[in-house]
Amino acid sequence: MQKETLCLGLLSLGPRSGYEIKQMFEGPLSDFYSLSFGTIYPTLNSLQADKYVSCKQHSQSKKPDKKVYTITKKGMDLMKDNLLGDASSYIRSGNFGDQIKSEFFLLLLFSKYIPNETMNTVLNERVLYLRQKLEQFKYDGPVPGNLDAIRNEKSVSFIRGLASALIETGLNYMEKNRHLLKKKIN
Amino acid sequence: MQKETLCLGLLSLGPRSGYEIKQMFEGPLSDFYSLSFGTIYPTLNSLQADKYVSCKQHSQSKKPDKKVYTITKKGMDLMKDNLLGDASSYIRSGNFGDQIKSEFFLLLLFSKYIPNETMNTVLNERVLYLRQKLEQFKYDGPVPGNLDAIRNEKSVSFIRGLASALIETGLNYMEKNRHLLKKKIN
DNA sequence: GATTATATATATCAATCTGATATATATATG
DNA sequence: CATATATATATCAGATTGATATATATAATC
Numbered sequence: 001m002q003k004e005t006l007c008l009g010l011l012s013l014g015p016r017s018g019y020e021i022k023q024m025f026e027g028p029l030s031d032f033y034s035l036s037f038g039t040i041y042p043t044l045n046s047l048q049a050d051k052y053v054s055c056k057q058h059s060q061s062k063k064p065d066k067k068v069y070t071i072t073k074k075g076m077d078l079m080k081d082n083l084l085g086d087a088s089s090y091i092r093s094g095n096f097g098d099q100i101k102s103e104f105f106l107l108l109l110f111s112k113y114i115p116n117e118t119m120n121t122v123l124n125e126r127v128l129y130l131r132q133k134l135e136q137f138k139y140d141g142p143v144p145g146n147l148d149a150i151r152n153e154k155s156v157s158f159i160r161g162l163a164s165a166l167i168e169t170g171l172n173y174m175e176k177n178r179h180l181l182k183k184k185i186n
Numbered sequence: 187m188q189k190e191t192l193c194l195g196l197l198s199l200g201p202r203s204g205y206e207i208k209q210m211f212e213g214p215l216s217d218f219y220s221l222s223f224g225t226i227y228p229t230l231n232s233l234q235a236d237k238y239v240s241c242k243q244h245s246q247s248k249k250p251d252k253k254v255y256t257i258t259k260k261g262m263d264l265m266k267d268n269l270l271g272d273a274s275s276y277i278r279s280g281n282f283g284d285q286i287k288s289e290f291f292l293l294l295l296f297s298k299y300i301p302n303e304t305m306n307t308v309l310n311e312r313v314l315y316l317r318q319k320l321e322q323f324k325y326d327g328p329v330p331g332n333l334d335a336i337r338n339e340k341s342v343s344f345i346r347g348l349a350s351a352l353i354e355t356g357l358n359y360m361e362k363n364r365h366l367l368k369k370k371i372n
Numbered sequence: 373g374a375t376t377a378t379a380t381a382t383a384t385c386a387a388t389c390t391g392a393t394a395t396a397t398a399t400a401t402g
Numbered sequence: 403c404a405t406a407t408a409t410a411t412a413t414c415a416g417a418t419t420g421a422t423a424t425a426t427a428t429a430a431t432c
Contacts, residue, residue: 001292003389009296019410031283032291036390041412066410080299087293087304096315097217098288105218105284106187107273110195111341113266118273129282155297158366162359169355173348180344189418205381222419227383252381377430388419394412401406 001086003035003043004052008079011053011071013149018044018067020146028150031133031163044069052078111181123178130167130174137164187272189221189229190238194265197239197257199335204230204253206332214336217319217349230255238264297367309364316353316360323350 010021018040025034035043044067047053052075058066071079090096104126111119137160143151150156196207204226211220221229230253233239238261244252257265276282290312297305323346329337336342 001289006292009292009299012296012299017410018412032286032288032295034285034287037411038391038413039389079296083293083296083299084301084304086289087300087308090289090293091304091307091311096290096312097319098286098290099220100218100284100286101220102218102284103187103272103276104282105345106192106195107269107276108341108345109218109339110198110265110269112339113195113198113269114273115270118270118277121277122273125277126282133283153295153298155294155367158363159291159294161363162356165355165359166352169351170348173351177344177347181341203381204383223382224384224419224421225417373432375430375432377428379428380426382424384423385421386419387421388417390417391415393414395410397409399406399408402404 002082003039004047005079005082005086006033006035007040007043007047008052008071008075009083010150011069012076012079013153015056015068015070016146017069023144023146024150027147028156032159047075051075108181116182119181123174123181127171127174130171134164134167134171137167188268189225190233191265191268191272192219192221193226193229193233194238194257194261195269196336197255198262198265199339201242201254201256202332203255209332210336213333214342218345233261237261294367302368305367309360309367313357313360316357320350320353320357323353 007021010016010024016024018037021040021044022035022037044053044055048055048069051072053069053071056068056070058068104122107114107119107122114122142148193207196202196210202210204223207226207230208221208223230239230241234241234255237258239255239257242254242256244254290308293300293305293308300308328334
């Protein structure tokens with residue numbers, strides 16, 4: 001999916017600044033996708049130049065102006081067109097997997113060259129992290145204002161349910177099978 | 187993990203060409219990590235220049251020479267040092283998650299702007315893909331020669347078991363809950 | 373039998389993206 | 403009172419990808 005479509009999609013949930021879009025990537029979207037500031041800000045500028053979004057500058061005494069972007073009708077149209085195109089490309093591509101870079105799995109793969117105590121800590125920290133993630137996905141209380149819209153999306157309940165189920169399976173598997181990883185060669 | 191450490195780690199399983207390393211990323215490693223030719227070839231050249239690997243040129247009548255790299259003692263030492271450093275960094279970083287870019291989840295997220303029939307195909311193809319993946323992870327028969335070594339790593343049985351469990355959970359969840367995604371706004 | 377597609381094999385590079393840094397201030401923490 | 407973190411935008415060197423070039427063998431399709 002193009003960065004433009006993704007930014008428009010997030011702005012379709014309500015007006016937002018670049019900083020707040022980044023917060024969505026760091027927060028609820030962090031397990032599925034991310035873009036850096038170096039991509040977000042130039043993308044918003046180019047979307048504004050082409051009238052896909054409008055921008056209101058909120059001067060905040062002494063802090064840099066907060067630029068709040070609102071998606072336009074033209075922007076909504078482009079977003080829908082692009083999403084349909086992206087879905088069709090996804091289907092045609094034959095590539096239905098996700099792009100993953102997992103430091104954790106690389107460490108597992110080469111674990112025989114890593115001291116047992118170190119690998120133990122790696123596994124313990126991963127388990128702790130997953131437990132935290134599980135809580136996050138199950139948590140149903142209030143969230144900060146700028147993250148509220150995404151939380152209320154219907155598709156997001158489906159995704160959160162899926163993520164919770166996957167993490168629970170992962171945790172159970174690791175508890176039952178981590179003894180298989182003992183013993184290093186060197 | 188640095189690309190150098192990763193390439194050395196794969197060469198520690200046995201001598202290999204750059205092309206064969208790429209095949210590992212396309213095959214058994216594809217769900218955990220990947221590097222492109224544009225990264226692999228220059229990395230191997232620099233590892234060779236610094237004597238971390240040696241290289242034997244197998245001239246094959248009319249095809250480009252196959253350059254088979256073998257990890258040296260110096261290379262094994264660097265690999266182990268780096269792996270220990272990487273594991274320690276992983277622990278200290280506080281960042282225990284994986285880096286993921288999932289076109290599928292983005293399409294789910296914005297599914298209300300995508301026609302029902304299109305999303306249906308997206309979900310069907312994803313399910314088909316996951317069923318295939320599951321078979322792959324459970325398959326215990328013979329694999330092509332250059333992929334044999336990684337298959338026989340102890341840690342890989344742990345990883346394959348985990349992956350199978352996760353995919354099964356994902357498939358079950360999607361079967362039971364995909365009805366929740368029906369109905370689009372537009 | 374001819375053509376097309378796929379596999380083997382390395383190499384290079386424009387375009388893209390990230391991670392770091394710069395700038396400036398407010399607020400929380402120790 | 404000093405330090406760290408959060409808000410907020412912007413930029414860019416360096417790293418990475420995805421595409422392309424080169425060359426041939428083999429398998430599939432027509």
